[in-house]
Amino acid sequence: MNIVRLKARGSHLFLPLSVLAILIVINLIKGADYFSMTMINGALYGNIPNILFGASELVILAIGMTLVTASSRGQDISVGVAGAITSAVFVQILLGAGDITWLTILEGFLVSCVVGVLIGAFNGSLVAIFKVQPMVATLILFTAGRSISFMIDGKLSPVLANELTSQIGSVMPGVPIQTPIILTVIFIALVAVFLKTTNLRLYAETVGINEKAARLNGINPIQIKFFTYMILGVCCAVAGFIAVSKAGRHDSVNILKYIEMDAILAVAIGGNALSGGKFSISGSIIGAYTIEVLNRTFLRLEVETETIKAFKAVFIIILMVLASPVVREYIAKAKKKTGAGIEGGSAQKTGALHSSAASGPDAPAKKEV
């Protein structure tokens, strides 16, 4: 059992990366021009840019979902709805300002972030203070959210017909890469810096693994859970901002629809335990892009649009079974029987294991002398 755990830890990115590789191979078989890109009006287009473009919101939400999962041992199913509400607020502020400038956009964006934080605080207080199961707690907003968004919209679907927001949703003049891709990269970088300069990782993991012990070591579990939900709230606001800029209008019914399930799936594909504890944000990011690649692969293979969801489900079942501890343990056992060093890639790792195994008996022996 220990062996499996050790290997699983070292290679938590193995599964999402190999799935991504398989999907890319399938795409290459379908047509060798998969990686080709073209410049249209000074910006890069092609399969890869489209994937990065399409997955922006999902990637951002998956990051927040990972943190919430780690600390509260549960998932937030209201992220899509929360994004609908924050983006509705954003649109209202923009339309109310009359003259749309970069400043009003920034102002709208910041207000929508505040709304996102408030939504996160609402969910977070239910989970952290009142100890409601995360999925049940967020079910409340999931149910009510689109109606709220619809009311903010004034029962319409307002149109954002202006040059600046469409630049955010597509390309800025003189920049060869689509704006949502750049925003996503900036967001990932900010999260990385935040994790590097704070103890969020240690605190969130500790709270997710052992709340009682966390408290005895001076961590306030309520604060940490609350905080991760607020971060997720910001993620929702950013995702909503990008989604509404892409669409050019706010459609309360369809904006970020069903994205919560994909966000949870991205966390799972990324090798994170949905029961909390240790987490890998890079895994979730790769998981999110994998889902986007998967969707587009079906389109490219000309699977009928109506049937895509069924194929997607089949693929995900296979993936989840392969990633399950049962199969991992079985593979580890099979590997052990056939000799550990079959894969070239794992040769180094097994070598390290052997050397530490060799030094193992020495360590206790030292104490004897």
Add this chain to the structure above:
Amino acid sequence: MQSEKVLEMQGICKTFPGVRALHNVDFTLRKGEIHSLMGENGAGKSTLVKVMTGVYEKDAGQISIEGKAIHFKSPQEAQNSGIGTVYQEITLCPNLTVAENMFIGRGRHAFVQWKRMNANAAKLLDSLGIPARPTQQLSSCSLAVQQMIAIARAIDMDCKILILDEPTSSLDKDEVRKLFELMRELKSRGVGIIFITHFLDQVYEISDRITVLRNGELIGEYEASALPQFELVSKMMGKALEDVEKMKKHEIPAKNGGVPVFEASALSSDAGVKPFDFAIRKGEVNGFTGLLGSGRSESVRAIYAADKVTGGEIRMNGKKVKISDPIDAMKHGIGYLPEDRKGDGIIAELSVRDNIILAAQVMKGFFKPLSRKQAEAFADEYIKRLNIKTASMNTPIRSLSGGNQQKVILARWLLTHPEYLILDEPTRGIDVGTKVEIQKLVLKLAEEGVSVTFISSEIEEMLRTCSRLIVMKDRQIAGELSGTNLTQSDVMHVIAGGGE
């Protein structure tokens, strides 16, 4: 004389990454005998048991039951072949009833016959003298009773071999006696019992034979009557024994006068401790003693604000301070090693490194993470200083043995450089060698000027390390002993209520 062998293991080998857990170990169990399996933590006792019960697959060797070679692929198979196991940590479901816990997962029928199940449970509980009702929720029973229910569950599986892994570590004397009666009864029925414990007296009280393991190797198999206790200890520990000898001669550091480092008056908590006064001086080692449930753990938890403090006043070095959460206590230089290592101490999935730096890191603050280099340097320093056996500092703490996990938690608090360190049962369920190391460490800390409160179920340990003992009874202080009064019988007198 030679009764038939019910279990025979030969040449068992088992290796984990980084550790050779078992090397060529033989073990035999006869019908109707109680066989103690002895060794330090990490000697391979638990691994041997887990190989026996199909939890781990052996790398090499043979196992046969009643002469038939067997190869278990799962614990279920072992159970079906008549091996019942009761682990140190209770593995029952607290939210089910006693009867459900005894029969769960055992029925061959799709439907449960509640009446019959409860009646059977009542009969079994009665015959074993276990004070519990079948319809009672398990969580409402004391830890000791839960343990006995786990045994009852194993017994009722018609087992030929019963493995008891540290069954007595959370029982008081009376309960141990009841358990032993139970074991003798089973022995007379022809069950072979494997008994694992750290209490030497108990080993001699009940066992027929003793097998000793050390560092994953078989040291030998002995008739209990032919192996003096002293020799047993020396066989278990090898060289560590000399340390025990030295320990006993260790001088208790002299008391310093002046203002107490920590002083509490009328402190009480919602865990039911009655208001008590308590003070400790610089460099002093004192202990809270008393029977299980006497309130000794609850008292120190109140000091650390691990439970909600409901009243009282605290002074540190004469200055009044407010401690309403563990973080306050930490900031005032108090460290606390909890009684329940698994539930309150370790962060199981995190690495040894993260577990070591945790408390120091939290004190430093959320926005001031230690650099990876610093964290590694600290972890490395304390792994060496406390002689923690781990494959690396990145190994998850859960894969360490109990004694080494405890050392990691100790390291965590030492790293915070506390003025006052509370150690609640730091030596529970760990091997003799590590116990001695921890006691020596306590004395060394005291010499360096740290005040320590040391709690242990083993009174000898406390008599050896503490210069003052506070005896608890019924959740309040029954007496205080120090200096020449410090003998075991004095403590017993106070507990028994003689007062005097």
